[in-house]
């Protein structure tokens with residue numbers, strides 16, 4: 301018998317580092333429904349190669365990490381929050397180690413860890429597990445989650461929309477259960493969006509297929525404040541292959557070990573753009589690549605780490621080495637063709653220092669949220685850190701709501717899905733998905749202009765009405781739900797990008813080749829069309 305209404309203290313949507321860490325903590329005091337749209341292991345965290353930026357070495361300092369984060373954030377970081385992020389990091393990392401995360405060690409280093417260097421960092425401070433850090437963290441968190449009876453895991457459940465009561469309090473979410481092919485209500489005292497980012501809204505991305513901005517789109521539709529969606533970070537070095545079917549990241553840590561970016565003729569070029577060259581903040585490196593590719597009408601540049609020997613590369617980057625080899629590239633001998641691709645959303649659902657959104661009882665964590673720590677350009681490897689630090693903050697703040705009792709819902713929503721119609725729906729869905737991805741890539745990419753933004757706005761308006769109409773008239777499938785979320789994400793990006801009358805950090809607009817003196821967040825909201 302399928303239960304169509306599921307009640308718990310916490311509803312956590314998403315199973316990346318933020319959602320899983322929070323679930324573990326929350327289970328100490330309440331019941332947790334952890335719902336994830338594919339398998340529990342499927343998340344952007346699982347793909348994270350680089351690691352967690354954290355001050356663990358005596359030669360490093362909180363001030364240095366704060367400073368690097370703020371410089372990278374191009375004037376838009378919430379400095380108070382960056383200080384908390386950095387200061388709380390070591391304790392949260394220690395918790396990960398205690399539950400079994402095995403960061404790569406180096407016996408003769410003063411911290412005991414093999415710390416990596418990445419763009420924008422003035423010190424080696426990235427804790428990593430070889431080049432599969434996220435995979436190791438997910439493995440350990442999941443193994444721990446499965447020990448707790450208080451946590452019920454719902455795989456293959458995709459959230460459709462949030463449920464708000466008449467007082468605009470969030471009471472849970474509607475879901476499509478893809479195992480039993482039916483819709484369900486998850487009712488909870490505390491709802492947490494931990495659904496990751498929206499890289500799949502773009503044609504080329506380092507993100508896994510699940511990254512369709514579900515949390516951001518649901519919050520936006522529910523009327524939550526959304527901030528800074530124009531700041532989409534492009535990772536400079538994704539492996540270029542001729543079929544381009546799935547993008548594979550070549551970690552920034554490879555540049556941290558000395559890799560040089562070269563043109564097809566072998567010439568290095570980053571010296572023209574920044575004194576840190578290959579290790580400049582990510583927005584600068586991605587823009588440099590974009591520029592070189594554009595003026596030369598080329599498809600890729602090369603990343604050259606051939607100065608390091610095979611033994612070192614196989615030990616330090618086993619996963620990247622193997623993947624390149626699969627594509628016929630021996631990193632020790634051959635240069636790696638790379639291009640930039642959409643990687644991380646610095647904006648998202650606006651949250652305060654406790655991870656609270658503007659909707660009562662709704663929290664957001666991780667990439668779904670805009671907490672102010674990334675500003676206009678995230679510092680490399682600060683995002684896993686953000687996930688664990690805010691999981692703790694949400695946990696502590698949410699405890700006060702556990703005692704509250706609410707009237708229970710009556711079931712008025714349950715219906716069968718129509719997965720049998722999938723083939724018919726997929727043709728429309730596939731076509732529209734590609735249209736959104738091309739539009740974001742061409743008009744909302746690394747370089748923007750006012751004219752192209754307005755063109756994008758017009759096209760997104762039509763696409764959204766078509767998709768909403770379609771969505772209303774038919775039952776749901778996962779790909780339709782995602783498609784609808786993607787068009788809402790595109791709308792949020794364009795609205796924020798149009799509102800920003802300057803170039804700053806990741807938002808580069810050729811009509812404003814300057815950064816204004818006053819740094820302001822872009823806040824949008826579906827109901828008010830508000831710009832502050």
Ligand code: SIN
Pocket residue numbers: 348349350351549550551552553644679680681682683
């Ligand atoms: C990478 O390994 O280059 C990704 C790190 C990050 O995005 O923080």
